[in-house]
Amino acid sequence: MSHSQDTLLIQTGRNPAAYAGYVNPPLFRGSTILAESYESWEAAKQTGNPYGNYGRFGSPTIRAFEEAIAGLEGGYRCQVFPSGLSACTHTLMGVLGSGDHVLITDNVYGPTRSFADGMLSRLGVDVEYFDPLLGASIASLLRPQTRLVFLESPGSLSFEVCDVPAIAQAVHAAGSLLAIDNSWASPLFFKPFTRGADISIQAATKYILGHSDALLGTVTCNEHAWEALGKRLPLFGETAGPEDVNLALRGLRTLGVRLRQHQENGIALATALGDHPAVVRVLHPALQNDPGHALWKRDFLGASGLFAFVLDSESPQVLSCFFGALRHFGIGLSWGGFESLALPVGRPKRTASAWPHQGTLIRVHAGLEDGEELLADMLGALDSASARITRDRRDAA
Ligand SMILES: *Cc1c(COP(=O)(O)O)cnc(C)c1O
Numbered sequence: 001m002s003h004s005q006d007t008l009l010i011q012t013g014r015n016p017a018a019y020a021g022y023v024n025p026p027l028f029r030g031s032t033i034l035a036e037s038y039e040s041w042e043a044a045k046q047t048g049n050p051y052g053n054y055g056r057f058g059s060p061t062i063r064a065f066e067e068a069i070a071g072l073e074g075g076y077r078c079q080v081f082p083s084g085l086s087a088c089t090h091t092l093m094g095v096l097g098s099g100d101h102v103l104i105t106d107n108v109y110g111p112t113r114s115f116a117d118g119m120l121s122r123l124g125v126d127v128e129y130f131d132p133l134l135g136a137s138i139a140s141l142l143r144p145q146t147r148l149v150f151l152e153s154p155g156s157l158s159f160e161v162c163d164v165p166a167i168a169q170a171v172h173a174a175g176s177l178l179a180i181d182n183s184w185a186s187p188l189f190f191k192p193f194t195r196g197a198d199i200s201i202q203a204a205t206k207y208i209l210g211h212s213d214a215l216l217g218t219v220t221c222n223e224h225a226w227e228a229l230g231k232r233l234p235l236f237g238e239t240a241g242p243e244d245v246n247l248a249l250r251g252l253r254t255l256g257v258r259l260r261q262h263q264e265n266g267i268a269l270a271t272a273l274g275d276h277p278a279v280v281r282v283l284h285p286a287l288q289n290d291p292g293h294a295l296w297k298r299d300f301l302g303a304s305g306l307f308a309f310v311l312d313s314e315s316p317q318v319l320s321c322f323f324g325a326l327r328h329f330g331i332g333l334s335w336g337g338f339e340s341l342a343l344p345v346g347r348p349k350r351t352a353s354a355w356p357h358q359g360t361l362i363r364v365h366a367g368l369e370d371g372e373e374l375l376a377d378m379l380g381a382l383d384s385a386s387a388r389i390t391r392d393r394r395d396a397a
Contacts (some may be wrong), residue, residue, distance in 0.1 A: 005072075006256045006393075007190060012066035013249055019309030021106055027246045028059035049234065056239050065245045066218070068252055069208075072150055072187035073200050075220035079233045080240045084183060084203025087217025088112045089119070091179055091199055092150070094232040101145040106352040107132045107155030109181060109203075113349070131353035133291075135163040139170040146174060151197075152181040153190075154292060155337075157348045157363055158355075159283040159307060161292030164299060168196025177225055183207075183336075184305065189302035197281040206336025207304060210251040210258055212371040213337075214244040258338070258368065262305030265340075266366035270307050272375055278361045280310040305366035306335050308345070310359040313389050319344055319360060321388045325381035328369055340367035340374055 019026055033053040035041035044053045051057075058066070062080060070078040081087040096102055104116055106129045116127045130141055132155060142149075149171045153162035164180065171178045179199035180192050186207040192200040202208060204216035221229050263286075270284035284307035285296035296303070311322065323331055329342040345361040366374060378394065 008071065009188075009252055009256050012071055012252070013064035015064075025061055025064045025249070026103075027155045027242055028061045029242045030059070031055040032200070046092045052228055056237065057234065061242050061344045062240065062245050062250070065249050066254075068249065069187060069202065069218045070206075070220050072252075073182070073202075073220040074187075074191050074193040075200060076223040077226045077230060078218050078220040079230075080204075080245060081217040081219065081238050082240045082244075083215040084201070084205050084217035085109075085111050085115070085202070086238055087201045087219045088181060089115045090233055090236055090238060091118060091201060091219050091229070092116065092148070093236070094180055094229045095148045095177060095179070095199075096120060096123075096125045097147075099126075099145060100147040101126040101128065101143050101253060102148045102150065103128050103130050103138065103141055103146060104150045105132045105152055105155070106130060106350055107158050107160055108150065108152050109156055110349065112150075112152075112181070129352040132160040132162050133353070134167070136166040136170055138167050139174070142170060142174040142176065146176045148179060150179045150181075152184075154184055154296070155283050156181075156184055156306065157308060157361065159285055159290075159292065160286050161295040161299075162198065163295055164195040172196070184304055184306060185300055185302070185305065186255060186259060188255060189304065190300050193222055195299055198222050199229070203336075204248050204251075205334060207255060207259060207262070208246050208251050209244075209336070210255065211247070211337055212334065212339065214247050216240055216244050216248050259302065259304060261368050262366055265368070265371045266303060266305035266307055266364075268371050269364060269366050269375060269378055270309070271380060272380070273309050276379065276382045276386070278312050278382045278389060280312045281357055283308045283310070283361075293312070302376050304336075306363070307366075308361055308363045311385065312359050313358050313385065314346075315389075315392060318385050318392070319387045322362075322381050322385040325384040326377060328367075328374055329364070329381075335363075336363075336364035338368045339365075340366040340369055 049057045066078040151162050168178050177198045180197045182192050182200045183203040200220045202218045270282050273279050273284045285292040285301035329340045343363040
């Protein structure tokens with residue numbers, strides 16, 4: 001990561017001169033915003049919304065955060081949403097209408113898939129999934145009705161890396177829009193707009209907030225995508241709470257140092273796991289032998305602390321043994337907070353591509369604890385699992 005990006009994280013979204021010298025912008029709460037005069041009330045209608053000033057159209061706190069994210073992602077404009085899922089669903093709703101076709105990557109975040117299957121299909125959108133490794137040959141799936149292609153790279157359970165520039169070229173040649181869920185890398189380690197995306201989504205709940213204490217999402221667009229979405233996204237009336245946005249602005253200031261430590265702890269864990277006899281496969285694009293490594297190296301500026309591995313067993317007793325031995329990894333959903341997590345996934349849902357691994361997929365979030373203690377904890381738990389696997393296989397023989 002370049003020095004200038006670290007400096008931007010510190011300076012973006014701040015204006016001490018406007019707020020009596022205070023380093024941080026104040027937390028604005030409220031609904032009604034009073035105008036000084038009839039003239040200024042009418043003038044407010046010219047600056048973005050037809051109804052005049054109101055809390056739902058954003059406060060200085062919210063605008064500071066949206067400008068910061070738009071700048072870090074390298075996009076034109078951003079809108080904040082109350083959760084990452086809400087950022088995904090409103091992007092889909094904002095672009096798609098009845099009769100449209102959408103292509104969604106087969107490794108997409110599960111609740112985004114549930115929304116597409118449960119809501120978009122009901123509204124007359126033709127939903128189709130595709131193999132995340134398709135690359136340029138996605139062209140063969142594009143139709144005149146394809147309005148949007150939705151990517152997630154790497155997938156947040158299975159870590160396949162998409163060839164975003166190749167996909168973008170095909171998508172743009174067909175006159176469609178390309179959206180990407182960019183939560184894994186955060187806006188620091190992947191610059192979606194330089195790789196051809198039109199829309200970038202962050203589950204800000206993860207690394208941006210960084211402390212597992214709130215939910216937020218963002219949708220950032222280039223100018224072309226904002227022409228349509230900038231008008232439609234506010235129609236839903238979805239607003240994020242000012243306290244949560246304030247926490248997100250605060251989280252941004254340390255995103256660079258946190259992410260580099262998550263990266264270091266994650267790579268150390270993933271590397272060591274690869275040598276353990278109870279592990280069939282490690283899924284982490286920063287590892288040299290990972291199938292996504294070349295694309296990751298070409299397109300990303302770093303890795304976050306989230307990866308997965310396949311344990312050589314599907315036995316509940318072995319899993320109980322493994323999870324029961326962990327001391328520093330909590331069992332829980334989400335990631336991006338300061339604490340380490342391990343999640344039993346099993347087999348991810350796939351409809352357009354085969355899931356190639358035998359065993360149990362376990363997702364790991366490397367937190368900010370001491371790296372060697374994390375490693376010892378994880379290897380110890382794998383040793384317990386390994387001993388149990390050996391015993392069970394011997395007993396069965
Ligand atoms: C967590 C997550 C989301 C949803 O974010 P929430 O704030 O939990 O709604 C979306 N996409 C990805 C890749 C995620 O990991």
